[in-house]
Amino acid sequence: MRLWSVFRKAMREQLRDRSTLAMTLLAAPLFCLLYFLMMGGSSTSYTALLVNQDGNPAVAEALRTVQYEDGAPLLKLRTVADRPAAEKLLRDREGDALVIIPPGFSAALQGGPASRYVLSGDLTNPRYTVAAILAATAVDGLVQQAVGAPPPVQFVEEPLGGSGSRTEFESYVPGIIMIAVEMLMFKFAMMLAAEVEAGTLRRLRLTRMTAFDLLGGISLTQMIVGAGAVLLTFATAALLGFESQGPLWVAILITTLATFSIIGFGLLTACYSRTTTEAAVVGTFPMLTVMFFSGSAFPLPRVPLFSLFGRVVSVYDILPPTHAVTALNKVLTMGAGLGEIGYELAAILVLSAVYFAAGVWLFHRRHMRVQL
Amino acid sequence: MAVLETIGLTKRFGSLVAVNDLSLKVEDGEVFGFLGPNGAGKTTAIHMMCGLLKPDAGQTLIHGRPAASGDPDTRARVGVCPQNIVLWGNMTCLEQLEFIGEMYGVARTEARRRGLALLEAMSLTDKRDRLARTLSGGMQRRLNLAMALVHDPAILVLDEPEAGLDPQSRVLVREFIKSLTRKKTVILTTHNMDEAERLADRVAIIDQGHLLTVDTPEALKRQVGPQVQVRASTLEDVFIAMTGRGLRE
Numbered sequence: 001m002r003l004w005s006v007f008r009k010a011m012r013e014q015l016r017d018r019s020t021l022a023m024t025l026l027a028a029p030l031f032c033l034l035y036f037l038m039m040g041g042s043s044t045s046y047t048a049l050l051v052n053q054d055g056n057p058a059v060a061e062a063l064r065t066v067q068y069e070d071g072a073p074l075l076k077l078r079t080v081a082d083r084p085a086a087e088k089l090l091r092d093r094e095g096d097a098l099v100i101i102p103p104g105f106s107a108a109l110q111g112g113p114a115s116r117y118v119l120s121g122d123l124t125n126p127r128y129t130v131a132a133i134l135a136a137t138a139v140d141g142l143v144q145q146a147v148g149a150p151p152p153v154q155f156v157e158e159p160l161g162g163s164g165s166r167t168e169f170e171s172y173v174p175g176i177i178m179i180a181v182e183m184l185m186f187k188f189a190m191m192l193a194a195e196v197e198a199g200t201l202r203r204l205r206l207t208r209m210t211a212f213d214l215l216g217g218i219s220l221t222q223m224i225v226g227a228g229a230v231l232l233t234f235a236t237a238a239l240l241g242f243e244s245q246g247p248l249w250v251a252i253l254i255t256t257l258a259t260f261s262i263i264g265f266g267l268l269t270a271c272y273s274r275t276t277t278e279a280a281v282v283g284t285f286p287m288l289t290v291m292f293f294s295g296s297a298f299p300l301p302r303v304p305l306f307s308l309f310g311r312v313v314s315v316y317d318i319l320p321p322t323h324a325v326t327a328l329n330k331v332l333t334m335g336a337g338l339g340e341i342g343y344e345l346a347a348i349l350v351l352s353a354v355y356f357a358a359g360v361w362l363f364h365r366r367h368m369r370v371q372l
Numbered sequence: 373m374a375v376l377e378t379i380g381l382t383k384r385f386g387s388l389v390a391v392n393d394l395s396l397k398v399e400d401g402e403v404f405g406f407l408g409p410n411g412a413g414k415t416t417a418i419h420m421m422c423g424l425l426k427p428d429a430g431q432t433l434i435h436g437r438p439a440a441s442g443d444p445d446t447r448a449r450v451g452v453c454p455q456n457i458v459l460w461g462n463m464t465c466l467e468q469l470e471f472i473g474e475m476y477g478v479a480r481t482e483a484r485r486r487g488l489a490l491l492e493a494m495s496l497t498d499k500r501d502r503l504a505r506t507l508s509g510g511m512q513r514r515l516n517l518a519m520a521l522v523h524d525p526a527i528l529v530l531d532e533p534e535a536g537l538d539p540q541s542r543v544l545v546r547e548f549i550k551s552l553t554r555k556k557t558v559i560l561t562t563h564n565m566d567e568a569e570r571l572a573d574r575v576a577i578i579d580q581g582h583l584l585t586v587d588t589p590e591a592l593k594r595q596v597g598p599q600v601q602v603r604a605s606t607l608e609d610v611f612i613a614m615t616g617r618g619l620r621e
Contacts, residue, residue, distance in 0.1 A: 005474040009463065016462040016503070199458040203519070206422060206452055207475035208444040 002209050006217025010191065014221050024187045025229050028180030029236035035172050036240045044168040046131035047076045049086045049095035054105035062142040063099070066134050075134050090122055096131035097121040099139065109146040161245060161334030173237045174328035177251070178296040178321050180229040181258050185290070186283045188222050188266030193279035196270075196367055211364040219263045219356075226259040227252070245335030253338075254327045257345065261320035261352035265290060267359025271366045294321035311343065320351040375400045375557045376421060376527055380430035383416050383581075390416040392581035393430070398527075401554045405572030405589075406561040407607075409615050413581040414561045415455065418529055421559070423447050434527065448476050451525035455532045455561075457512045458519075461505030465496055465515055468504060469522050476523030483522060490518035493548055510541040517545060527557045534567050546571065565608035575607065579615045 014021055048063055066075040078095060080086040089095040100118040108115035119136060121128040144150055195201040195214075204214065230252065234242075244251065265286045273279035291297050293316045302314040316322045327344035330336035338345075374397035381394040391413040398404045408414045419425035421432045423439040423446070432439040437446045460468050466487050473483025491497050494514040499507060504515060513536055520528060530549070534542050549571055552558055562568050568575055569589050576586040585592065592610040 002475060002477075005471060005480075009460070009467070009471050012467065013460065013462040198460070199454065199456055200460055202424065203452075203454070203458050203472070204475060205424065206447055206450070207472065207523075208448060208477050209475045213475075 002213040003216045003220075006209070006213050007220045010218045010221040011224070013191075014225065020187065020190075021225070024183055024225055025232055027183045028176055028229055028233040031179055032173070032176050032233055032236045032240065035176060036169050039167065039169040039172070045073050045076045046096045046127055046134060047078055047094065048131055048135045049089055049098045050077055050079045051081070051083055051086050051098065051100045052079065053103045054101045056101065056106040056109075058142055058146075059099075059101050059105070059139065062138045063135060066138050075131065075138070087120070090120070093122075093125065095121075096125065096127040097135050099135050101139075109143065161330075161336070166333060167241070169240065170237075170242050171333060172298075173242050174332050175296040175298070175325055176237070177230055177233050177255060177328060178258065178294065178325050179291060180233045181226050181255050181262050181324075182287060182290055182294075182296060182321065183229065184222050184226050184259060184262050185266045185269065185287050186280060187225065188218065188263050189269035189273060189279040189283045190276045191218055191222075192267070192270035192363070192367075193273040193276045196273070197275045201367055205368060211360055211368045214368075215267065215360055215363065219260075222263055222266075223256065223259050226262070227256060230255045244332045246331035246337060250336075250338050250341070251328055251331050254324050254331065254341070254345070254348070257348045257352060258321055258324035261324075261348065261355050262290070264352060264355030264357075264359045267356065267363050271359065271362040290319055290321050294319045295325045296321060317347070318351070320348045320355065323347040323351070373400050374398060374433075375435055376559070377433045378417070378421060378430065379433070381417060381420055381427050381432060382429040383413075383420060383425065384428050389581050391420065391427075394578070394581070394583050395430075396576055396583060396586055398557055398559060399574075400557055402573040403549065403553060403558040403560060403571050405568035405575035406559055406578065407563075407565070407568055407575055407611060408561075408578040409563075412579045412615075414578060415531060417578065418452075418531060418559070418561060422450050422452055422529060444477075448523060449525055450527045450529060451520035451523065452529045453517045453520040453531060453533055455535065457509075457516050459504040459512060459515060462503055464501045464503055465491060465507070466500040468515070469518060472519050473522040478523050486522050486524065487518075490521055493551075494518050495544060510537050513537055514541060514545065517548070525556070527559065528552065529559045529561075531561050532563065533560070534562065534564055542567075565606065565611055569607040577611060577614045584614045 050060060050063060052059055060077060060079065063075055063077045064073070066073070068074055078089070080089065083100060086095065086098045086100075090098055098118075098120040100120065102115055102117060104112065105115045105117060107113065117139060119132050121132060195204070234248070266283070269279060269283040269286055273282050293300065295316070300316065302312070303316070304312045304314050305317075306313055323344040327341040327348070330341050330344070376398040378394050378396055381391055382389070383391045394417055406414055406418070416425065420427045421439060423432070434446050434449055437443065439446060463471065466484070469487030469490060470480060470483045473486060474480055478486070488497070488500070491500050494517065496511060496514060496518070499511060504512060507515065513533075517530070517533055520530070533545055533549070537545060546567065549558060549560070560568065560572060572589060574586060574588050575592060577584045589607050593607065595610070
C-alpha cells in the first residue's frame with residue numbers, strides 16, 4: 001500500500017531531522033512553562049491601593065478578606081501614604097485600583113455626617129474593573145455591617161464545574177494544548193514544500209502515487225508527532241500542578257481530531273509555497289489567525305453571526321480549533337465527559353473534513369497534476 | 373516499432389515558443405540522442421514526453437497511448453533521470469530505491485532486490501546505508517540514475533546523465549548505458565557530443581524549439597563532412613553547422 005510506504009518514509013525523515021522534531025515537540029511544553037512562570041503558578045490576584053485618610057483599620061481588614069476558597073488572596077492590599085504616590089503606582093501599573101477613604105469615614109459609620117469614599121484607576125486597564133468591583137464589594141460589606149443594615153437579598157457564588165478551584169495557569173492549559181497541535185501547521189507545510197523544492201514531488205508525480213497517498217501518509221506522521229506534543233504538554237502541565245477535571249482520553253480524542261484540521265491548514269499553506277522558506281513565511285498568517293482567533297492564546301469574546309438549531313454561531317466558529325478549545329475547556333476545566341461535547345466534536349469533524357478536502361484539492365491542482 | 377512518438381508537439385510560454393511542432397519517432401531498443409544548445413527546448417520536450425507538462429498542441433504516444441492521459445500504467449513505462457539531483461537527503465541509498473520502487477507499484481521485496489542490483493551496478497553497494505545527503509556529488513548522480521530504473525521501465529529518459537561526473541564515474545555510467553542497449557529504449561539529452569557519438573544509435577538536433585535533423589551520427593557526419601576540410605568530421609562539427617556558433621543565453 002503506497003500510503004503506508006509514504007508514511008514509513010516520512011516517519012524516517014521526521015526522526016532523522018531531530019532539530020525540527022524537537023522544536024515541534026517541545027514548543028508547547030515550553031509555552032506551558034512560560035505561562036506558568038507568567039502567572040506565578042498561583043491564582044490570579046489584583047492589587048488594591050489604599051489611601052486611608054480616616055485611619056480606620058477595619059477598611060484594610062475588610063479588603064484583606066477578599067480571598068479564594070483556599071485562602072489565597074484575591075485582592076492584594078498595598079497601603080499608600082497619599083494620593084499622588086498612589087496615582088504614580090497606578091500609572092506604573094503597580095496597582096489595579098485605588099481606594100481613598102476620606103477623613104470622617106468612621107464618623108459617618110457611627111451616624112455622623114455622610115461621607116464618600118473614592119474608587120480611582122486607569123479605566124483602560126482591563127484589571128481595573130475586577131479590582132474596583134472587589135474592593136467596592138468589600139467596603140460596602142463593611143459599611144452594611146457597621147450600620148446594621150444587611151442587604152435584603154444576598155447572593156451565593158457557585159462556580160461552574162471545577163472552575164472555582166482552578167488557578168489562572170490551569171485555565172490557560174486547554175489553549176496551550178491546542179498550541180501544541182497548531183505548531184504542526186508549519187511542520188506539515190514545510191514537509192510538503194520541501195518535496196516541491198527538492199524536485200522529489202515531480203519525481204513522485206511520474207509514479208503511480210496519488211495525492212491521497214502522499215498527503216495521507218505525511219498526515220499520519222504528523223498526527224503521531226502531534227499526539228507526542230500533546231502528551232508532553234499534558235505531562236509538563238501536570239508537573240506544574242495542572243489537574244484535569246474530566247477524562248483525559250476525551251481530551252486526547254479532541255486534540256487528535258483537531259490535528260486533522262490543522263493539517264488541512266498546513267496543506268493550504270503548502271499550496272502557496274514552493275520552498276520551505278516560503279512555507280515558513282506564508283504559514284505565519286494562518287498560524288497566528290488560528291492561534292489568536294480560536295482562543296488558544298487567550299479567551300476571545302464571541303461575535304455572533306446567526307443561530308442554527310438554537311445555537312449561536314460566531315465568526316470564529318469557522319475555525320475548527322475554536323471548537324477544540326471550547327471542548328477542551330469543558331473537559332479539562334468543567335469536568336465534562338464525551339456526551340457533553342457532542343456539538344463541538346461534530347463541528348471539529350465537519351470543519352476539519354472541509355479544510356482537509358479543500359487542501360487536498362488545491363494541492364493536487366497546484367502541485368500534482370500535469371502542468372499547463 | 374516506435375515505442376515513443378511525438379506528433380506536432382508544441383509548447384508556448386507567453387510569446388516564447390519553447391517547442392515548435394516537434395514530430396519524431398523513437399524505435400524500440402535504440403539509444404536516441406537528443407541534442408541542442410542551451411534553451412533549445414530539450415527539457416520542455418522531455419517533460420511533455422513524460423507527461424509532466426501539457427502541450428499546447430500535439431501529443432506524445434507511448435506504446436501508442438497518449439502520455440498526457442494521466443494513465444499511471446503509461447507513465448510507469450518511462451523512467452526519468454532528471455538533470456538535477458533529485459533525492460531525499462535524509463534517506464539511505466537503499467531506502468530511496470525501495471521507496472520509489474514501491475511508488476511505481478513494485479513489491480517491497482522485489483524493489484529491495486532491484487535496488488541492491490542497481491547499487492552494485494553503480495558501484496554504490498558499500499554506501500547502501502548511507503544517507504543521500506552524505507554522499508559525494510558523483511555518487512549522488514549515480515544514485516539519481518539508479519532511481520530511474522528501479523521499476524524496470526521500457527523507456528529510459530536521461531537528461532544529461534554525465535553532467536558533474538568525474539572521468540571514472542563517466543566511464544561507469546557510459547558503460548552502464550551501453551549495457552542497456554537493446555534491452556531498453558534510451559532517450560539521452562546531452563551537450564557532450566562525444567557522449568552522444570559513442571552512445572546514440574540516432575541523434576536528433578533541436579534548436580529554438582525546431583527539430584533540425586534526425587539521423588545516425590555517421591550519416592550526419594557524412595552530410596557535414598565536405599564543410600570540414602582538414603580532418604574527419606565529428607558530431608560536434610555537425611552540431612555547430614546546424615545550430616551556429618552564436619552563444620545562447
